[in-house]
Amino acid sequence: MAVAAIRHGERGFADELDRCLTAAGDPAEGIVACVRALAEGMRESGWEDGCPVASTALGVTGSVPEIRRAADAAFAHWRRLVFERLRDHGIAEDDAADLAYTVISTVEGAEMAAQVARDEAPLRIAGTHLARLIGLYASGPRA
DSSP states (O other), X not given: OHHHHHHHHHHHHHHHHHHHHHHHSXXXXXXXXXXXXXXXXXXXXXXXXXXXXXXXXXXXXXXXXXXXXXXXXXXXXXHHHHHHHHHXXXXXXXXXXXXXXXXXXXXXXXXXXXXXXXXXXXHHHHHHXXXXXXXXXXXXXXX
């Protein structure tokens, strides 16, 4: 059941992430839109809705390998979505891969911090700084 919950959560966030990145055109703007949407959803849920992938996987990844693999696949899929958008925006593949890790890790951490604090500031701040970071790479030499 936990693996099914992870896969369901993975698809939901992947759809939202892809929608935001596609609608914005610029990946920096897409990440900002995505964290705004996450913050809005969390606020509307009374701070109950967080990342089902992280919340399901934390604490059991060492003892239940199927859950660890499902969570790892979810994070890899999200990174791939971000990577593809960054690469398509002209960021070198190595940089795009590293940035995709940074984006997903930062958003996940900010989402958890926002839920614990019951405040959207961690997501808003993360989005602002991720957009700046992406902008630095996007304005540099193109691949």
